[in-house]
Amino acid sequence: MVEALQTIGDVLHAATRALGDAGIAEPRRDALRIWSDLERCSTADLVARPDERVDADRARRFADAVRRRAAGEPLAHVTGWAGFRHLTLRCDRRALIPRPETEGLVDAALARVRTGVAADVGTGTGAIALALSDEGSFDQVFGLDVSPDALALAAENATATGMAVSLLPGDLVAPLLGRPVNLLVSNPPYLTRVEYDSLDRSVRDYEPEVALVAGEDGLLLTRRLFDEGRAVVAAAGWIAVEVDCRRAAETARIASALAWQDVTVLDDLFGRARYVLARRGSTP
Ligand SMILES: C[S@@+](CC[C@H](N)C(=O)[O-])C[C@H]1O[C@@H](n2cnc3c(N)ncnc32)[C@H](O)[C@@H]1O
Numbered sequence: 271m272v273e274a275l276q277t278i279g280d281v282l283h284a285a286t287r288a289l290g291d292a293g294i295a296e297p298r299r300d301a302l303r304i305w306s307d308l309e310r311c312s313t314a315d316l317v318a319r320p321d322e323r324v325d326a327d328r329a330r331r332f333a334d335a336v337r338r339r340a341a342g343e344p345l346a347h348v349t350g351w352a353g354f355r356h357l358t359l360r361c362d363r364r365a366l367i368p369r370p371e372t373e374g375l376v377d378a379a380l381a382r383v384r385t386g387v388a389a390d391v392g393t394g395t396g397a398i399a400l401a402l403s404d405e406g407s408f409d410q411v412f413g414l415d416v417s418p419d420a421l422a423l424a425a426e427n428a429t430a431t432g433m434a435v436s437l438l439p440g441d442l443v444a445p446l447l448g449r450p451v452n453l454l455v456s457n458p459p460y461l462t463r464v465e466y467d468s469l470d471r472s473v474r475d476y477e478p479e480v481a482l483v484a485g486e487d488g489l490l491l492t493r494r495l496f497d498e499g500r501a502v503v504a505a506a507g508w509i510a511v512e513v514d515c516r517r518a519a520e521t522a523r524i525a526s527a528l529a530w531q532d533v534t535v536l537d538d539l540f541g542r543a544r545y546v547l548a549r550r551g552s553t554p
Pocket residue numbers: 365366367368369372391392393394395396397398414415416417420440441442443457458459460480481482491
């Protein structure tokens with residue numbers, strides 16, 4: 271189909287139609303992004319030269335990528351990257367694709383703590399840890415994950431971005447015991463099994479289940495973070511956790527019951543209660 275076409279404009283038009291027919295929500299945007307990634311140019315540059323001729327090899331590579339996207343593969347896997355705050359991160363099946371709402375968690379955390387030691391629990395691609403290292407003035411930033419695959423991807427992203435992070439394997443905050451932190455940030459898995467089962471296949475088939483499911487009530491890891499986090503957050507330090515908006519109020523109650531102070535619920539960019547932040551008392 272696409273191989274026989276002659277110009278960038280024609281190729282993009284055919285790809286947009288194929289993606290639209292496959293039910294992709296923003297077919298033109300995805301077609302432009304895939305093509306500009308393969309061509310290593312800006313989308314504006316592409317749009318400006320619709321009459322440029324496309325050789326068969328380039329058209330075939332583009333058609334293959336469009337086919338993967340039309341089959342439901344996430345855009346970040348087809349192109350191999352996603353933007354997160356000021357960083358470009360490598361993405362593949364080894365970890366969750368960073369979501370725009372998680373960028374707000376970084377803002378909320380940095381508004382409270384910018385120095386000392388920070389840790390990102392369940393770092394995945396390394397997104398939060400790398401952004402904290404990039405934008406904060408921390409002496410050290412830890413990125414922790416139970417998944418060796420995710421940590422390997424986070425290490426690649428640390429090298430690619432040049433950000434200094436200490437990556438440690440282990441269960442939640444266990445690797446931090448004996449190393450108090452001033453800021454504990456986490457976007458933990460927070461879906462129930464039933465919610466996970468009803469997710470779109472484009473998530474379930476491509477992103478790791480360990481990144482998404484947290485027990486029967488979706489709060490298993492969130493509850494443990496506020497509980498076990500008390501052993502590693504230094505006096506007057508902060509915890510900042512992304513939550514499912516349906517369970518933000520319940521999470522705030524859990525935090526208060528565990529003697530966290532200044533418990534605050536903040537909305538994400540879509541206006542949904544998404545972040546729960548709290549401070550350790552000044553005396554341990
Ligand atoms: C929702 S993803 C978040 C990834 C990344 N921080 C982000 O925001 O894009 C949750 C991450 O927690 C990790 N994880 C799940 N259970 C864990 C546990 N018990 N201890 C440490 N990490 C865990 C998963 O491997 C996954 O990388």
